[in-house]
Amino acid sequence: MMPLLASALAVLQQPQSAPPYDPLGMFPPNASHNAGTSDWVFYFIFWTCLVVLIGVCVATLWFAFRYRRSKVGLIPQDSPHHSTTLEIVWSVVPTFFLVAMFWYGFKDYEDRREIPNDAYEIHVNAAKWSWTFTYPNGYQSQHLTVPADRNVRLRLSSPDVLHSVFIPAFRVKLDVVPGRYNWLWFRAIEPGVFPLYCTEYCGQQHSQMDARVTVMPDAEFDAWLAKESDWGALPPEVAGLKTYGANGCVACHTLDGSAATGPTFGGMFGTQKQLADGSTVTYDENYIRESILTPNVKLAAGFAPNLMPSNFAQALSDQKVDWLIALIKSKGAQ
Numbered sequence: 001m002m003p004l005l006a007s008a009l010a011v012l013q014q015p016q017s018a019p020p021y022d023p024l025g026m027f028p029p030n031a032s033h034n035a036g037t038s039d040w041v042f043y044f045i046f047w048t049c050l051v052v053l054i055g056v057c058v059a060t061l062w063f064a065f066r067y068r069r070s071k072v073g074l075i076p077q078d079s080p081h082h083s084t085t086l087e088i089v090w091s092v093v094p095t096f097f098l099v100a101m102f103w104y105g106f107k108d109y110e111d112r113r114e115i116p117n118d119a120y121e122i123h124v125n126a127a128k129w130s131w132t133f134t135y136p137n138g139y140q141s142q143h144l145t146v147p148a149d150r151n152v153r154l155r156l157s158s159p160d161v162l163h164s165v166f167i168p169a170f171r172v173k174l175d176v177v178p179g180r181y182n183w184l185w186f187r188a189i190e191p192g193v194f195p196l197y198c199t200e201y202c203g204q205q206h207s208q209m210d211a212r213v214t215v216m217p218d219a220e221f222d223a224w225l226a227k228e229s230d231w232g233a234l235p236p237e238v239a240g241l242k243t244y245g246a247n248g249c250v251a252c253h254t255l256d257g258s259a260a261t262g263p264t265f266g267g268m269f270g271t272q273k274q275l276a277d278g279s280t281v282t283y284d285e286n287y288i289r290e291s292i293l294t295p296n297v298k299l300a301a302g303f304a305p306n307l308m309p310s311n312f313a314q315a316l317s318d319q320k321v322d323w324l325i326a327l328i329k330s331k332g333a334q
């Protein structure tokens, strides 16, 4: 009971962060500024419900035993007269706990909805079935890297269906809704690597729509971003491989010749490609470019239309398309 009381006092004094409290070991690592608060609210509700559940069960069993038929017989007896004291007690005491649940939950919700103005913004695009994280300088990655001890705001968008971003270690979860932006924020407290999931069923590969969240020391973050962003210094096919990963091509296209959700990039360059309408086309630079920017115009045989998101014309610069072409070329022809 003492740790519970200590946590209660900590929450009252400082609503935005409570010390870690997980006596039953139910939670993933506690890695953001308000993870402790949400854990504490959970346990407050859990313990309260457990005590009430035990009380109700014990009373039920006791009454069933105390007033069993062999004892009271089959002739109905008058019920005891109502007790005002008892009614007040069982109304007022639960009210106190319910108001406390609302209050702690609301304080935490308020903190989560009030995004600090100084927060570092990263744009999160959730598309069937991969994540793209875009940093303020335009750098894109399929995995999220954030600085520790800095307020980070994620701006969420989706070009296709409803997704939902969930980072258990940060205790944050929010829907990614097509046609509008949503925001969530957190402040990671320690360096480490944590999972990020899509937690809204979004089709065939929903279960594989996950990513890594790396928290690095604040002092190293800016240098890391500058280094990672400088793809121009790389050989074009290497920059192409990075684009392939960062922009989500990897979710549907393999490089080794095997079919997946979309046609493979491996061993294709220079070949004659069969199209869905029965014609063939030479798999060259122009075909690759056209297929990236307007994927439904020359649909590959064996693949359904509209499977590929059509937003790559906006998402990929000319340079990135060139890098992808260099990557596909480097994977050779059969």
Ligand code: CUA
Pocket: 126, 127, 128, 129, 162, 163, 164, 198, 199, 200, 201, 202, 203, 206, 207, 209
């Ligand atoms: Cu995206 Cu499930």
